Amino acid sequence: MPEALEVSVPLLNPNEPEAQVAALHVREGAPVEAGAPLCTLETTKTTMDVTAARAGYVVGLRAQVGETLRAGEPLCWIADAADWEPPQAPTLEGEEAGEALPAGLRITQPALALARQAGLDLAALPRDELVTEATVRRALECAGAPSWEVPERTFDPRSLLIYGGGGHGKSLVDLVRSLGMYDLVGIVDDGLDQGFEVMGLKVLGGGEALADLHAQGVRLAVNAVGGVGDIRARVRVFERILAAGFVCPTLVHPTAFIEPSARLADGVQVFPHAYVGSAVDVRFGAIVNTGAVVSHDCRIGAYANVAPGALLAGAVTVGEAALIGMGVTVNLGVTIGAGARVGNSAVIKQDVPPGAVVRAGAVWP
Numbered sequence: 001m002p003e004a005l006e007v008s009v010p011l012l013n014p015n016e017p018e019a020q021v022a023a024l025h026v027r028e029g030a031p032v033e034a035g036a037p038l039c040t041l042e043t044t045k046t047t048m049d050v051t052a053a054r055a056g057y058v059v060g061l062r063a064q065v066g067e068t069l070r071a072g073e074p075l076c077w078i079a080d081a082a083d084w085e086p087p088q089a090p091t092l093e094g095e096e097a098g099e100a101l102p103a104g105l106r107i108t109q110p111a112l113a114l115a116r117q118a119g120l121d122l123a124a125l126p127r128d129e130l131v132t133e134a135t136v137r138r139a140l141e142c143a144g145a146p147s148w149e150v151p152e153r154t155f156d157p158r159s160l161l162i163y164g165g166g167g168h169g170k171s172l173v174d175l176v177r178s179l180g181m182y183d184l185v186g187i188v189d190d191g192l193d194q195g196f197e198v199m200g201l202k203v204l205g206g207g208e209a210l211a212d213l214h215a216q217g218v219r220l221a222v223n224a225v226g227g228v229g230d231i232r233a234r235v236r237v238f239e240r241i242l243a244a245g246f247v248c249p250t251l252v253h254p255t256a257f258i259e260p261s262a263r264l265a266d267g268v269q270v271f272p273h274a275y276v277g278s279a280v281d282v283r284f285g286a287i288v289n290t291g292a293v294v295s296h297d298c299r300i301g302a303y304a305n306v307a308p309g310a311l312l313a314g315a316v317t318v319g320e321a322a323l324i325g326m327g328v329t330v331n332l333g334v335t336i337g338a339g340a341r342v343g344n345s346a347v348i349k350q351d352v353p354p355g356a357v358v359r360a361g362a363v364w365p
Helices: 109-117 133-142 167-179 207-215 231-243
Strands: 004-008 018-024 037-042 047-051 056-059 068-070 074-079 159-163 183-188 201-205 220-223
Touching: 004 056, 004 231, 037 074, 109 133, 159 167, 159 231, 167 183, 183 207, 201 207, 207 231, 220 231
Parallel strands: 159 183, 159 220, 183 201
Antiparallel strands: 004 074, 018 037, 018 068, 037 047, 056 074
16 A cells, blocks of 8 residues: 555546535545545536545645635545655746745645746745635735736546456446547556557556656546456556546446435446445445446445446445455345455345455355
8 A cells, every 4th residue: 555645636527627626524634534525526517525545644635615626636645644744746847846835835736836937926825724826816916916827737638548458448448438528548558568459449558658648638547457356456556546646537337327316436437227326325446337236325335346237235335345246136234344255146144244255156144
């Protein structure tokens, strides 16, 4: 697990690269659990909670209620310790690398860009709040300076890459294409040769290609490692994607049905003809695969994989990184522990302990 994981602002709407902070659910230095809400973002068309991908402490929080944030920018970091020091915001192209911010100044990257372009003295900015573009503009007005436009960014809100070129990756390529919301730039895969084609998309390289793609303006990535053999591989890919500064959008196939009261976190994938019921909470990076039924009041933990045709009755809890096999039936109110593996067609009548393995076709207990 990395020392700290950057949480980036997600893209809520491909036509709106910015979102407003409607609510903050955490404060600087606060402990959080995996899947806990960090803030609520709003655009003109949607509202979404940004959630923690792992447990830890909120560090370097760069948002306040009412501020407008741009997709792909850092929101905060989730660190192992509350006193971990976050990196400074990157400087603008052409600036001296050694220039540092005044001690105690917390400023968003767009605000920093605006202040430096206008020649504003950073030492004059307040230390008791997060400095945003609005703060800088007020300071410029007080100083009688002309208004400045924020420099154009290279971020492309429609460009999206697929990390993984196997069977799950092919399903995701079709899912993304069915949405018509994104432009697929290619495949990243650690086991396929560069230039190899998957579903008409070129393999751009392994994980080392992420930095170059990020520099080219790609900020959206989909984890196409299903993790059926070893779900830890899926978790490692998420860590690599997020550490490289990418956002994992929530993907829902047009034929899936999601009740309005259900909550889907970042990175969740819902496949054709799946059903997600009332008041269901699906945490970061979980999969609800083809034809699966997740009934009312269920809780699906981060990274969990609910395979095709699984049937979860009401109020079922699936722990973090658990695997529910194809055609599994889980009775009302049962808890599947974190990291547990339930084999295909099993019937689960009582709680399954964390890390347990239920063989295919078994009746538990």
